[in-house]
Amino acid sequence: MSDFWPSQAYRHDLDIRFADGAVPAWARPLVEGRQPNSTAWVAVMARRAGKSWLAQAAERAGAAPGGARRIDLRSGEAAVRRAGLGCLIGRRSTPARAPGTVLFVDEPALSAPGGRGVDPAVLAAGLAQVREAGIVPVVLATPAEHELLGPYLGADHPKDVVRPPVLSAEECARMAGRAPEWAPGVVELLRDSFPGWLQTPFLLELALYLAELEPELRTDAEALDRAACEAAVEQHAYIDQWFHDGTSAAGRALLRAHRWRGSGLTVTEPEGRSEIRAEQPRPGAADPAADPVLARHLPEVLRIHHVSDLHHGGSLRSNVDAKDVTEAGRRLADLAGAGSPMDSYLEHLRRLGELGRAPHLLVVTGDLVNRPHDAFGTVALNWLRKAGKSLADHPDLRRDDPRILLVGGNHDVSWDLTLDPRPGARHEWFARTFAEFPHPDLHEPRHDRRRLYVRYPEAGLRIALLGSAESGGEAARDEDRGKLETAQEEFATALDESELASLILDFERIDPGVVSRAVLDRLAPDRGWTTLAALHHPLSPVPAVEIAPYSGVVNAGQAKRALAAAETSLVLHGHTHLGFLAAERLLGGEQEWTTRIAGAPALGSRETDEHNGYNEVFVAREGDAHTLAVRTVRLAGGQWVPDRAIAFRPGAPAELPLSELCRD
Secondary structure: OOOOOOOOOOOHHHOOOOHHHOOOHHHHHHHOOOOOOOOOEEEEOOOOOOHHHHHHHHHHHOOOOOOEEEEEHHHOHHHHHHOOOHHHHOOOOOOOOOOOOEEEEEOOOEOOOOOOOEOHHHHHHHHHHHHHOOOEEEEEEOHHHHHHHHHHOOOOHHHHEEOOEOOOHHHHHHHHOOOOOOHHHHHHHHHHHOHHHHOOHHHHHHHHHHHHHOHHHHHOHHHHHHHHHHHHHHHHOHHHHHHHHOOOHHHHHHHHHHHHHHOOOOOOOOOOOHHHHOOOOOOOEOOHHHOHHHHHHOOOOEEEEEEEOOOEOOOEOOOOOOOOOOHHHHHHHHHOOOOOHHHHHHHHHHHHHHOOOOOOEEEEEOOOEOOOOHHHHHHHHHHHHHHHHOOOOOOOOOOOOOOEEEEOOHHHOOHHHOOOOOHHHHHHHHHHHOOOOOOOOOOOOOHHHOOOEEEEHHHOEEEEEOOOEOOOOEEOOHHHHHHHHHHHHHHOOOOOHHHHHHHHOOOOEEOOEEOOHHHHOOOOOOOOOEEEEEOOOOOOOOOOOOOOOOOOEOOHHHHHHHHHHOOEEEEEEOOOOOOEEEEEEOOOOOOOOEEEEEEOOEOOEOOOOOOOEEEEEEEEEEOOEEEEEEEEEEEEOOEEEEOOOEEEOOEOOOOEOHHHOOOO
16 A cells, blocks of 8 residues: 555645644635635635645644535536525625634636636625625635636735745654655655755655655655656646646746846736736745645756857967057057957866856857867867857756767868768768768768757657768869879879878869758658757858859758748858858748748957857747747847847747747
8 A cells, every 4th residue: 555645635634734633824814704805815725735635634733613515516516506695606695604703615617707717706606695694704715716816806906815835844744754754765865866856845755755666766856856757747736727727827937037037038017907917925835836746847948059150270269359469569468368268168168067057058159270280180179069058958868968069160180181082071071070070971971871850758859960061172163173183193192191282272172062962861750859960061042242162052042942841930140250040931832931041250260240149049948838039149348148039939920029939
C-alpha cells in the first residue's frame, strides 16, 4: 500500500496543514466566524493547491459559533436549492443557515456574463444576501475566478483575500513522516535543488509518490524533477487545470511578461484592474513563477547570439581612434578601451552575465578568419572558447548540448587547395581547426554523412547548419585554372607552403554561394520542433549595392523553397556585413509558410559601412509552442545599442506586435 497518493480524497489524519485539529494562523479568518470587510472572504488558490482539502478541514474545525458548512456549486441546481442556498445561483430564496455559520462556497465555476458557468454578478448578489442573514461567506476561488468575481465584491474586497502560504518546514516534515526511513531525505534534496516542489501539498505529495515508486529517484534531484513534471502534466492535467483554466488571463500575461522582461526585451504591461491584475504573491504565499511544473511549461526565454564575419587576422575596426602613437597615447588608448569590437563583445558578454541576460547559445555564420592560416585559426579558436565561458545555462539545455555552432564562410576556405581532386580538401583546415564545434562537415565527400540538424530536445529547437561556401575559391575563368596548375607545379619545390599559398591568392577567384541540392533534399519538417537555419551567404538581396559576382546563393530559390517546406522559422546569415531583417513567403505551394531572414552585421571587420554588431534571437517556449523575436545590436559610441525587436510565430504571415507577446 502506498504512503503517498497525490489525488486522494480528504483524510483528516493526513492533513498536514490542520494537523491534530489545530487551525493555522493564516486560516483563522476563514473559520472563526468573523465577517469580512466587504461581501465575502475569498481564499485564492490555484487548482491542485488544496482548495477542497482546505474547505473540508475548515468545515471539520468548526471554530465559528454556528459551525461550518460547505456547498459545491458544481453539484447542480437541485442540490444547491435543497441546501437552501438558491440565492447563490440567482434563485429567489432566503439563505437557510443559522447566523454565525461559516459557509464555504467551493467550485464556483464562474464565467463571464453570458457564459455557461455562474455569472459572477449573480454570485456576488447571493453572497451579499448570505452576509445580510448573518452567515459568514467564504469563496474558494482560483485566480481566474477571483478575477471575474473581485470587481463585484466592493471596494474593501482586497482586505478579504487570503492566499495560503507555502508549506512550512514542519508541514513538509509531517508529510515526510509517513515514510521516515527515506522521505525526509527526499524533502531535503528538493529543498536544496528544486524548492518549488515544497510550495503546496499536491506538489510535494506527487514528488514523494514518484520517489516511492522509483527508489532510484530518491538521490537524483534532476531525474525526480523531470519525472514529477511529466506525471503532473500527463496524469493530472496540471497545466490545463492550473495554468489555462485556473489562472486569470491577466495572470498568464504577467507570467509571460515577467520572462520576456527577464530576457532583456521590453514588453507592454498587461491591462486590467490593478488589485486583480497583479496577482502578486504576498510574503510567504505560493509564487506562480516558482511552480516547477509551470517552469518547465513556460521556461525562461532562450537567448541566442548570432555573430558573423569576425575576420580574425584581417583588417579589424578599432574601438579608439589612436592618432597619438606615443607611449602616453597608447596608455590613454588603453584606458579608453582600445581594442577591436570583438574584444568589446567579450566584455559585453561578461556584463550581460552580471545582469542575468547572457546568451545561452552562440551561432557564428562564417568568415571566422580572414584567411585559413594556423595563426589566425588559433586566435579565432581562443576567442570562441572565451565567449563560450560567458554563455549562460538554461533549463532546456542538457550538459552535453553544444553551445556554439559554426558555419564556414568564403574566407574560411583554403584557396590553395581548390585544385585538389578531392572536393572537400579546401574545407579540411576549417574542419580540423574548429573540430570541437558543430559545423556542416563540408570536408566530408558524402552529403548523407554530413551534420545537418543540431537538436535541443528539451527546448523543442533544431538548427540546420548549411555550408554555402562549398565552392569557395573557384578560379574565375577556365584559363585561370590552367595557370594555377602551372604555378603550383612550378613553385611547389621553390617556395615554402606559406609563400606558395600567398602567391596563388593573387589569381582571380570567385566565391559563389551554393547549398548542395543533396543537402537541401535532406531538409524536412519535424512535428513538434521549431527550426532555425544558419549559412554564410544571403538568400535574398539586402538593402545595399555590391558590384561583385556571386554575392549571394546561386540556388537561393531552391534553398528558400526547401527551407519553407521544412518549416524553417528563421534563417541566419552573414557575408554582407549588414544588419538585415526580412520575411519571405512563397505563394502557390501546398502550404503557405513565411520564413524570416536575419543578416548579421560584421562583428569585427572594418570593411563595412555601418556599425559593427550582432543579432539577438529570442526563443520563447510555452509547452510545445514557440514565439520568436529578433533584433540587431550595434556597437555605437562604445555602447552596445539594440534596435527595435521584431516578434513572430513560426510560419505566420504577419509579425507580432510586442504588445501582443503576453496574450493568449
